[in-house]
Amino acid sequence: MASITCSGSIALDTTRTPFRTVEKVLGGAAAYFSMAASFFAPVHAVSVVGADFPEEYWKLLERSGIRMAGVQRKPGRTFHYDCSYSFDLYQRFANKTELNVLGEFEPVVPDGARGSEFVYLATMPPEKQLDVLRQVGGRKLAFMDTIEFYIRGSREALLKTMGEVDGVILNDAEARMLAEEPNLVKCGRKIAGLGPSITIIKKGEHGALLFSDDHVIPFPAFPLEELLDPNGAGDAFAGGFVGALAERSATSPRIADLKAAMAYANVMGSIAVEDFSVDRIVRASREEIGRRFSAYVELMRVH
Amino acid sequence: MASITCSGSIALDTTRTPFRTVEKVLGGAAAYFSMAASFFAPVHAVSVVGADFPEEYWKLLERSGIRMAGVQRKPGRTFHYDCSYSFDLYQRFANKTELNVLGEFEPVVPDGARGSEFVYLATMPPEKQLDVLRQVGGRKLAFMDTIEFYIRGSREALLKTMGEVDGVILNDAEARMLAEEPNLVKCGRKIAGLGPSITIIKKGEHGALLFSDDHVIPFPAFPLEELLDPNGAGDAFAGGFVGALAERSATSPRIADLKAAMAYANVMGSIAVEDFSVDRIVRASREEIGRRFSAYVELMRVH
Numbered sequence: 156m157a158s159i160t161c162s163g164s165i166a167l168d169t170t171r172t173p174f175r176t177v178e179k180v181l182g183g184a185a186a187y188f189s190m191a192a193s194f195f196a197p198v199h200a201v202s203v204v205g206a207d208f209p210e211e212y213w214k215l216l217e218r219s220g221i222r223m224a225g226v227q228r229k230p231g232r233t234f235h236y237d238c239s240y241s242f243d244l245y246q247r248f249a250n251k252t253e254l255n256v257l258g259e260f261e262p263v264v265p266d267g268a269r270g271s272e273f274v275y276l277a278t279m280p281p282e283k284q285l286d287v288l289r290q291v292g293g294r295k296l297a298f299m300d301t302i303e304f305y306i307r308g309s310r311e312a313l314l315k316t317m318g319e320v321d322g323v324i325l326n327d328a329e330a331r332m333l334a335e336e337p338n339l340v341k342c343g344r345k346i347a348g349l350g351p352s353i354t355i356i357k358k359g360e361h362g363a364l365l366f367s368d369d370h371v372i373p374f375p376a377f378p379l380e381e382l383l384d385p386n387g388a389g390d391a392f393a394g395g396f397v398g399a400l401a402e403r404s405a406t407s408p409r410i411a412d413l414k415a416a417m418a419y420a421n422v423m424g425s426i427a428v429e430d431f432s433v434d435r436i437v438r439a440s441r442e443e444i445g446r447r448f449s450a451y452v453e454l455m456r457v458h
Numbered sequence: 459m460a461s462i463t464c465s466g467s468i469a470l471d472t473t474r475t476p477f478r479t480v481e482k483v484l485g486g487a488a489a490y491f492s493m494a495a496s497f498f499a500p501v502h503a504v505s506v507v508g509a510d511f512p513e514e515y516w517k518l519l520e521r522s523g524i525r526m527a528g529v530q531r532k533p534g535r536t537f538h539y540d541c542s543y544s545f546d547l548y549q550r551f552a553n554k555t556e557l558n559v560l561g562e563f564e565p566v567v568p569d570g571a572r573g574s575e576f577v578y579l580a581t582m583p584p585e586k587q588l589d590v591l592r593q594v595g596g597r598k599l600a601f602m603d604t605i606e607f608y609i610r611g612s613r614e615a616l617l618k619t620m621g622e623v624d625g626v627i628l629n630d631a632e633a634r635m636l637a638e639e640p641n642l643v644k645c646g647r648k649i650a651g652l653g654p655s656i657t658i659i660k661k662g663e664h665g666a667l668l669f670s671d672d673h674v675i676p677f678p679a680f681p682l683e684e685l686l687d688p689n690g691a692g693d694a695f696a697g698g699f700v701g702a703l704a705e706r707s708a709t710s711p712r713i714a715d716l717k718a719a720m721a722y723a724n725v726m727g728s729i730a731v732e733d734f735s736v737d738r739i740v741r742a743s744r745e746e747i748g749r750r751f752s753a754y755v756e757l758m759r760v761h
Binding site for chain 2: 243245337338339340341344360361362364372373374375376378379380382411414417418451455457
């Protein structure tokens, strides 16, 4: 079976919602992505944690099947992200972003991860994303994410990395900033012009848009009555997407593969927000994911 | 074939966008709704215009097949709505709302419209919506819209009218205000508890949610690269929805009927915004609408 190498942050998150606050729980893009993707295919994580990283979380990641050989343990503290949500959970405010050991992280892709068919480069400085991509070597399909900080401050390096990947997965605000264009359909086409043949624009509760060749395909979010913690939803979404492609070894995905992967992406995003941290993802099973996938596909079927 | 009676405003709109301003063009909820619905079934309009209403617009409505016997011509000026859009067309600002002859409008449903199987009550004071509903008489399926002004100021009358219709079609801000709840899925369930068996929450560029029995079904908007004038999109959406139900005489619609009607609703909304006023709707044909419906259904099909 095809495997995935994912680089990015593993974090300790402090998340403050109107209903509950959790402190220093497992988080970070690579953690959410890997947890979600590991239902579908083996995942090699490339990341770094500090001496304060709880053994319990390390074991949880291992028990989820994630290959941890590429996760460095360094003296110092783990990346810490502290944020608050508005009363309706629709707006997030960053209180603290303490990079700690992530600040000097030099990714090293372990032998077992070299040659992974699928690569996901979660947000990092674009030079380091490119470094990971080159270390993996003969990969077949690579995706990347980024944030406004690098779009604003490292555009040149970012465009260079974007020129080397097959797809980008961004949220709507990032896409608008990158494309300098408010209309998201135009954004997607402009980003496609920068190199990637697959562009996904995530719209949170409103779903996502997929761009591939001349296709522009909207996907609604799976409707949820209860959401507890939106943190990591976008990374779990990406994990569902890349995971589903890896599961079917779709290294040259056809549009039908991409659409099914988008459905799995929405399923994993919807599962991620149903509890704090990765707790709900941990409680999921491939069978449950399959049932929610079928429900989602049936919802959207019009005769 | 089943017919539709639609009551509501016919307006002269002044619409200011960053690219172009049009003055006193044909607008109003009943105009957009009737134009969109008339591709599917005969529509009787119940409305009022002033002495300044251009003959050309009257003829345009007639040529579109709309039955105008219920449209009163009064001395005075036609309802005039003047608004501006933000540079990205995502935000609307009302400059002037001159009710004029609409202020004292007393709807009279003409003989030909009595007994219409389908009724659409566009925004009016809720007492007048109820009056129209009772005048139509033995209708089978009735839908209504409203605005924040009546949710805030006439809640009791509004709830009374809502108790008599089969469905409500609202936008997200209105639904949140009515249900006093930020989560739209919870909003839909709360509104269903107020009486209507069908609730539709429109989210503009993000599509819409359909609630019926225990179903909660999200529909993305048809993706558009060029939109010129968002005015009337929600009314054309409602026209596509009720029109499609009337076309198939679905007076007791099954979920498959409702889903197809939602797809037609998205199609008509997407057509409406592609030009100013009702110009693009006028240029559409049932064949073109059918093609866009098929494209929309195919977009959403996941295997």
